[in-house]
Amino acid sequence: MSVDAPHGDSGRVPFLDLAADFAAVADDARARIDSVLASHAFVLGPQTAELEAWLAGRTGARFAVACSSGSDALYLALRALDIGAGDAVVVPAFTFFSTAGAVANTGARPIFADIDPATFMTGPAELEAALEREGAGAGAGASASPGSRLRAVIPVHLYGATADMAGLRQVAERFSLAIVEDAAQALGAIAAEGTAGACGAVGCFSFYPTKNLGGPGDGGALVTDDSRIAERLRRLRVHGAEGAYEHHETGVNARMSELVAAVLNAKTAEFDGWLAARQRIAGHYRSALSASAEGGLLTLPAETATGAHVYHQFAVRVPRGRDEVALALAERGVETRVFYPRPLHLQPCFAELGYRAGQLPEAERAAREVLCLPIYPSLSDARVSEVCDRLTEALETAASTGPPGQ
């Protein structure tokens, strides 16, 4: 039996192992939790302040504001830019729901952009195509049909890879769009154009338990270099209150829990090592799967500069028989996930926006073909090899028995 099968379930490869991450920091986390419990200061206290200071340092942003979740961070960012009813915001059609949900919750209209098939992300070409489809003219106050003001774009650093921020910024500037980065999956990623989350007007992060830095419950944060935006975010997360019971605008309850911040602070000591482990595992996957990639049975994630990808997910594309391959892996004890099976422009809640199937073909194809493999710091080399062996077998079976590919 292999040494990395602690519970005797040899060969089984779970999709996640949150217990191992916690075990590495348990003593400090428990001490911090005890101090929170003893202090009875349960929201927005010293643990939250410590986390904000760490995040500002880690991203290089001047200000960091912690909040209740990544979804709330996106909502607060849009509110801080005065985006609401009558406005429109461009978002990728292929991302987690809340990138678009946050836009709709402000009263603004999401405009869905297609993705670059090589990166799974909306790049400058896809952003421009979406703006053209809306009939937007370049310049300040550009409008989108029917009659809404184009205000912002939300690039998503999907799977932990950095979006093409230099290219997106050029298009955004031409159309006077603010940039709100969804860096929920990309904390710590650094590209030539800057640190994920610190390239635009505001950057949003999530500390959901399964994220690269995950808390014991929901949590999120924002970063910005603009002191007025930072102040506004701090007000909006406490119902818009300035001082005691004085409200010049309505905000929401988006406070961070001290217990969540306490565990996150304990985990920051391990964070760089964890990112390095993810990058090492990704390298192992790349070399072990290169033959299948060359044979056209799968596509590996696009290569990035060192450090520009923190591998929140290792997402491959299986052009033929993705669901059969996932099932075959599950039967052999290897867990995989599909992020995301349905593109957002085809979600029932956005039906009234009038998008049709076939309209954003690359987002739709990605939803049919993407498959995420296990990747987490405690995943051993032996288990990565196990995943690759099982995946290679399943791909070959699907290729020989499956229906002809499109």
Ligand SMILES: *Cc1c(COP(=O)(O)O)cnc(C)c1O
């Ligand atoms: C996780 C995630 C969010 C939302 O974060 P929560 O903390 O779960 O609300 C937003 N966008 C992306 C891309 C995410 O992965």
